[in-house]
Amino acid sequence: MLDNLHSSDGRSENGREQTGRDQNAAPLSDREVPLGRRRTPAAVHAWLDGELPETEVRLGDTKRDVEFWSRIAEQSETRRQMRTPAHLQAQIMAALPQAAPAADVTPWYSRSIELAPVVAILGGAALVAAGAAIGAAVAR
Amino acid sequence: MEADQQTIQRVLAGDREAFSGLIGRYSDPLYRHALGMTGSPDVAEDILQLSFIKAYHHLAEVRGRFDAWVFRIVANGCKDWLKNIRRTHLSYDEDDQPSGYANPDEELDRSELRTDLDRALATLQPSLREAFVMKHVEGRSYEEMADFLGTTVGALKMRVHRAREALQVLLEEKYA
Numbered sequence: 001m002l003d004n005l006h007s008s009d010g011r012s013e014n015g016r017e018q019t020g021r022d023q024n025a026a027p028l029s030d031r032e033v034p035l036g037r038r039r040t041p042a043a044v045h046a047w048l049d050g051e052l053p054e055t056e057v058r059l060g061d062t063k064r065d066v067e068f069w070s071r072i073a074e075q076s077e078t079r080r081q082m083r084t085p086a087h088l089q090a091q092i093m094a095a096l097p098q099a100a101p102a103a104d105v106t107p108w109y110s111r112s113i114e115l116a117p118v119v120a121i122l123g124g125a126a127l128v129a130a131g132a133a134i135g136a137a138v139a140r
Numbered sequence: 141m142e143a144d145q146q147t148i149q150r151v152l153a154g155d156r157e158a159f160s161g162l163i164g165r166y167s168d169p170l171y172r173h174a175l176g177m178t179g180s181p182d183v184a185e186d187i188l189q190l191s192f193i194k195a196y197h198h199l200a201e202v203r204g205r206f207d208a209w210v211f212r213i214v215a216n217g218c219k220d221w222l223k224n225i226r227r228t229h230l231s232y233d234e235d236d237q238p239s240g241y242a243n244p245d246e247e248l249d250r251s252e253l254r255t256d257l258d259r260a261l262a263t264l265q266p267s268l269r270e271a272f273v274m275k276h277v278e279g280r281s282y283e284e285m286a287d288f289l290g291t292t293v294g295a296l297k298m299r300v301h302r303a304r305e306a307l308q309v310l311l312e313e314k315y316a
Binding site for chain 2: 039040045048049065068069071072073075076078079080082083084085088089091092093095096097098100101102103114
């Protein structure tokens with residue numbers, strides 16, 4: 001929480017306590033910004049995404065970021081080696097019902113279908129053409 | 141290795157034991173995901189167990205890749221848990237994991253970072269935490285993440301970037 005250094009002690013002229021919204025409405029330049037809060041440079045994101053080599057970011061202003069993220073990466077690597085506890089597979093198998101899984105009971109009209117975009121466009125065009133043909137026949 | 145579809149057919153035909161092949165094949169990455177999302181080995185085990193039981197019951201409904209399908213079950217289980225439980229401190233015990241550190245001081249230092257990283261991750265929105273865990277803890281590519289989560293690479297990059305920004309703000313002062 002930031003200190004309110006105004007003589008009104010956080011209250012407006014009519015004595016009511018100001019809300020956080022009122023305080024946030026102050027011009028950006030007037031707000032107190034905690035030191036050390038800065039955006040991660042785009043080059044560092046690019047390096048972390050594998051789009052830039054480390055040598056290109058481990059210099060100048062971004063050296064500190066690289067060291068920070070290298071420590072996080074070491075920690076993540078340790079976690080990546082973790083394995084499922086040995087007893088878990090047997091525990092899951094013991095908890096499964098003896099019966100085989102039920103067959104899919106989803107009715108055909110509720111099932112999702114996969115459609116390539118070309119097929120969808122051709123299908124749509126065919127429907128429009130059929131509609132136009134029927135419309136013309138009815139109009140005659 | 142037997143393809144997933146063949147294994148699924150065997151299970152559906154009544155070979156219950158064949159399901160252990162699917163568990164063995166995919167439990168490690170799914171466990172790491174659940175652990176990264178919840179921060180608790182006990183909860184991760186529970187989510188994994190419930191997810192595989194659910195997968196068994198609905199096995200006949202698998203369309204496409206089994207690994208992506210079962211991942212979504214686990215991911216939803218993690219999100220449901222996060223919705224129900226608000227935790228400010230998350231830390232897990234890795235006593236059963238081998239220690240690779242040279243000396244106790246170094247191990248203590250790493251352990252502190254691990255705890256702080258867990259706490260920082262716990263403050264992130266579930267979607268940002270999910271993206272960060274998949275990218276940096278599980279080491280998945282953006283393409284694979286997009287495939288599993290059914291969203292775009294651009295959206296996931298944005299989530300990972302936002303998660304990094306937030307974590308750096310929370311941890312930089314102590315660790316940079």
